[in-house]
Amino acid sequence: MSIPRNTKAKQAVLHEISSSDFALSQPEIFERVKGACDRVTVYRILDRLVTENKIHKIVNVDGTINYARCTSCDESHMHAHDHLHFSCIACKKIECLAEQIVHVNLPASYQIKELFLTISGICPSCQAT
Amino acid sequence: MSIPRNTKAKQAVLHEISSSDFALSQPEIFERVKGACDRVTVYRILDRLVTENKIHKIVNVDGTINYARCTSCDESHMHAHDHLHFSCIACKKIECLAEQIVHVNLPASYQIKELFLTISGICPSCQAT
DNA sequence: TTATTTAATGCAACATTGTTGCGTTTTGCA
DNA sequence: TGCAAAACGCAACAATGTTGCATTAAATAA
Incomplete structure (x- = not known):
């Protein structure tokens, strides 16, 4: 298993997700970090943040994929979506x-x-x- | 409101959805009616069948859109998804x-x-x- | 501080899924 | 059978997501 790095682009993406009070889609996140990195990089950062358990991948009722920092759980354990x-x-x-x-x-x-x-x-x- | 017509393509699409025992995506449906009509036509037929209440549009847990004929409800009333x-x-x-x-x-x-x-x-x- | 390793990035190209416009075909009905 | 418009095919476009590969940069060790 590879050791994750804390890059500027990653910080920017995480910051946007954290400071938003609702879940954001990849296009919305890319728009908000405009210039910080490439479109593809946003996809890869999101994947990594999900596997690192920093953010949650949410499927909205319309089928769109959104990302959010779950406020009601800390990062060390899986969130119980019950x-x-x-x-x-x-x-x-x-x-x-x-x-x-x-x-x-x-x-x-x-x-x-x-x-x-x-x-x-x-x-x-x-x-x- | 326009009067719906019963075309061959529409019949083919509805038949595939009806005979499948699980919900199908647009690509799966297009694959199964191969040759019967254009890719775009499948999209339009699906939209029409949904508005005509013949089929249900289902957002799967992975965000994919699937279509199914709901067996536990007749077509005349909305299905209670409680x-x-x-x-x-x-x-x-x-x-x-x-x-x-x-x-x-x-x-x-x-x-x-x-x-x-x-x-x-x-x-x-x-x-x- | 500098060197090294490899995680992360940028870019180009491609893939999938869905939409729109428009001219043509076909259906249902008078 | 003729007609209005519903439905279609095709081309083009748009949005979203993926892959390969050469280059850059972050973390750690020397």
């Missing part, structure tokens, strides 16, 4: 509904890898406008 | 876990549009092999 997420179709923000735990009771013959529990709709903030 | 789905990463089949109803208790300030409740993993059949 709770619901709310994906606002207006502002695109994805919110963790941590208190809404989903209990899954499947036969042992099912080997569970990951849970994708997302509700799409309009969040309170966008509702108001 | 139950869990199991998506096998080996055989790609998506199963409805109809008995696993998820009760969502969100504040009224959230306007819910759709639920995406999918578990990814390995299904019993693929487990055995």
Whole structure:
């Protein structure tokens, strides 16, 4: 296993993801770090950050791939996605509904890898406008 | 609103989706109706079949868009997706876990549009092999 | 500080998936 | 059978993601 390096481009990408309050797509991230590095490099950095467990790869309800720093878990352990997420179709923000735990009771013959529990709709903030 | 027509290409596409026991992507469908029509036509047919409520558009856990005929609901009403789905990463089949109803208790300030409740993993059949 | 190793990058080229415009064909119906 | 428009084919374009390879730069050791 190779030793990861902390490059300027990597820092820039991680900074954009960290400072955004909603999950970003690769094109959005590339736009925000404009000039810092090549388009291809962004893809490779994102892959690395995911394997290093620094960021989460999120599949949105429309199929777009977004990346976010999960605020409710530290980096040392896998995040338990046993709770619901709310994906606002207006502002695109994805919110963790941590208190809404989903209990899954499947036969042992099912080997569970990951849970994708997302509700799409309009969040309170966008509702108001 | 335009009146839909029953073309040969449309029949072919619908037949492939109907006879498959798992959701198919556009490339898979195009491959299976090979020669029946153009690549672009498949896209347009799929869009039409979705608006006509003949098929369902499904976003898989990996972000790919798949199409399927939903067996557990007739065509005249919207399907209630308040139950869990199991998506096998080996055989790609998506199963409805109809008995696993998820009760969502969100504040009224959230306007819910759709639920995406999918578990990814390995299904019993693929487990055995 | 400098040298060394190899992780990371840039660039070009390619692949896949999806969209748009437009002229032509075909379907459903009068 | 004739007609309106739904559907189609084709070409071109657009967005997103991947691969190969020569070059650059980060981390560590000398």
